[in-house]
Amino acid sequence: MADGSKMGRPPIGGEIDAVVVGAGFGGMYMLVKLRALGFSVQGFEAGHDVGGTWYWNRYPGARCDVPSLFYSYTWSEELQKAWRWTEKYAAQPEILRYANHVADRFDLRPLIAFETRVVAAQFDETADRWRVTTDRGDELLARWLIMATGCLSTPRKPPISGVDSFQGPTYHTGAWPHEGVDFSGMRIGVIGTGSSGIQAIPQFAKQAEHVTVFQRTANYSVPANNTPLTEKDIEDFWKMYPAYIAMVKGPGMGFGGNPANALAATPQERRQRFEEYWGVGGAGFLAAWGGIITDIDINTEAADFVRGKIGETVMDQKTAESLKPNDHPIGTKRICVDIDYFQTYNRPNVRLVNLKETPIAEVTPTGVRTTDETFAFDALVFATGFDAMTGTLLAIDIQGAGGAKLKDAWAEGPKAYLGLAVAGFPNLFTITGPGSPSVLSNMINSIEQHVEWIVGCLDHMRGQRLTRIAADPDAQEAWVAHVRRVADKTLFPRAASWYMGANIPGKPRVFMPYIGSGYRQKCETVAAAGYEGFALTGAALTRATEDVHAP
Numbered sequence: 001m002a003d004g005s006k007m008g009r010p011p012i013g014g015e016i017d018a019v020v021v022g023a024g025f026g027g028m029y030m031l032v033k034l035r036a037l038g039f040s041v042q043g044f045e046a047g048h049d050v051g052g053t054w055y056w057n058r059y060p061g062a063r064c065d066v067p068s069l070f071y072s073y074t075w076s077e078e079l080q081k082a083w084r085w086t087e088k089y090a091a092q093p094e095i096l097r098y099a100n101h102v103a104d105r106f107d108l109r110p111l112i113a114f115e116t117r118v119v120a121a122q123f124d125e126t127a128d129r130w131r132v133t134t135d136r137g138d139e140l141l142a143r144w145l146i147m148a149t150g151c152l153s154t155p156r157k158p159p160i161s162g163v164d165s166f167q168g169p170t171y172h173t174g175a176w177p178h179e180g181v182d183f184s185g186m187r188i189g190v191i192g193t194g195s196s197g198i199q200a201i202p203q204f205a206k207q208a209e210h211v212t213v214f215q216r217t218a219n220y221s222v223p224a225n226n227t228p229l230t231e232k233d234i235e236d237f238w239k240m241y242p243a244y245i246a247m248v249k250g251p252g253m254g255f256g257g258n259p260a261n262a263l264a265a266t267p268q269e270r271r272q273r274f275e276e277y278w279g280v281g282g283a284g285f286l287a288a289w290g291g292i293i294t295d296i297d298i299n300t301e302a303a304d305f306v307r308g309k310i311g312e313t314v315m316d317q318k319t320a321e322s323l324k325p326n327d328h329p330i331g332t333k334r335i336c337v338d339i340d341y342f343q344t345y346n347r348p349n350v351r352l353v354n355l356k357e358t359p360i361a362e363v364t365p366t367g368v369r370t371t372d373e374t375f376a377f378d379a380l381v382f383a384t385g386f387d388a389m390t391g392t393l394l395a396i397d398i399q400g401a402g403g404a405k406l407k408d409a410w411a412e413g414p415k416a417y418l419g420l421a422v423a424g425f426p427n428l429f430t431i432t433g434p435g436s437p438s439v440l441s442n443m444i445n446s447i448e449q450h451v452e453w454i455v456g457c458l459d460h461m462r463g464q465r466l467t468r469i470a471a472d473p474d475a476q477e478a479w480v481a482h483v484r485r486v487a488d489k490t491l492f493p494r495a496a497s498w499y500m501g502a503n504i505p506g507k508p509r510v511f512m513p514y515i516g517s518g519y520r521q522k523c524e525t526v527a528a529a530g531y532e533g534f535a536l537t538g539a540a541l542t543r544a545t546e547d548v549h550a551p
């Protein structure tokens, strides 16, 4: 694996067609496409190499909850055939190897300045260009600014009293040390039981002397039933590949649903099907019956089923009761996929602290104090999530037309047209931005769809010698209202989830992803109608000729 580090490089300047921020799966594919179409392009990436979320989230047990064969780019069948996944659900190191394989195979690193954060971007209305500046002193003028910054890329520690006072080592699952951590012989405290905590805790328990888990909200989790991939699995995958591609490239892309009608089935039939889906494992459990995410009765049956499984698995009934989620419908917080999570509480070296009964009062220099007890630890792990979907974008000082700031435009929650563009911020695109299916879909599929749409748009602009594309505020308002209306027909708004911004005190409560169907078709219709809902302007597009890449 080549090291993408560019320590000591001279600043990058000049004029260029496009800046791409982020070198995860979104940024890498964007670079491939733009370069292929002859656009001059510069990528920036905060990490020292490619991989995005899979670069940062290296905690033990980190795995994708989408089956590996479907968590691969589809834009190159050659690539698809060359890469051999080893497990049904790939672990983080394997996914990172895949990202590196892509970077090597398509020679992407020369296009990317690593260890570099974009800190500001100002739109110059006279030139129709973004002035992009970084923490390494780079200053570039770019016609197009493409944010491939990911949806879960700003880890956050909660504002618990004394949170930074602990004297021992502290870790966040979303920014795990690259050299790994050895907890052997240690007593550790873990705060947080979302997907990251639920994956990591069983691994910590195998190594540490003792693990204390601080749980505020009990979460629904389905066993992964992970297995090695066999030759037959791969053969079967290729047999159904054309149908799979037809499905993901089909008009319906967005949040699908199983048409199986739960109401027409008997309780026994419903239970049997829940058992079948539980046996298969994974997040697909939510597709056991249509309506789980919209009908509270069906949802409650699914939730009861999972609560029953927790009760059967966890031996200590007080612990089991605490682990049973009871304050939100199943699926309205991201459903977790685990390996031996609930079984881990049967180990003698693991203890659950139910923060609903005894909240954390403070983090102390030696551990954690709840309203009931004081705990001493050798290390503390925060599995406390991210400032999702907007945090990374708003950490950059983005100023659009007339100097308007993105943080002001989004003061009441993110507003974006199709989740792709923001009114008042011309020539800026967000890959899997708020208002698009993003985190509710297979991210790889959504990334590909956005990249292809954006590149098609830029190619159109160039062909027409246009230099500015701006989302129309009315079109944006209508889309945002539609996104909200669709969400309100589901059970999602009933949970205090990160989808709603509820995990960050003071963040506006808005359901951020798009949960409707037909999203791809909508985007294609907009493009086919000459980019309906956008204003396209500009006279002469002068191609940048200067080579701005760092040596």
Ligand code: NAP
Residues within 6 Å of the ligand: 063, 064, 065, 066, 152, 158, 159, 160, 173, 174, 191, 192, 193, 194, 195, 196, 197, 199, 214, 215, 216, 217, 334, 337, 355, 360, 383, 384, 385, 386, 439, 498, 503
């Ligand atoms: P998360 O789902 O936001 O979970 C954060 C956890 O920290 C929650 O249990 C939360 O409790 C707890 N917490 C936050 N503030 C707290 C406080 N002040 N006191 C006590 N507890 C507190 O974050 P995550 O687990 O990192 O997962 C985020 C998302 O990343 C997932 O939903 C998923 O989309 C993605 N992810 C995917 C995978 C995968 O593919 N398998 C793995 C990891 C992450 P509350 O619920 O009460 O707020």
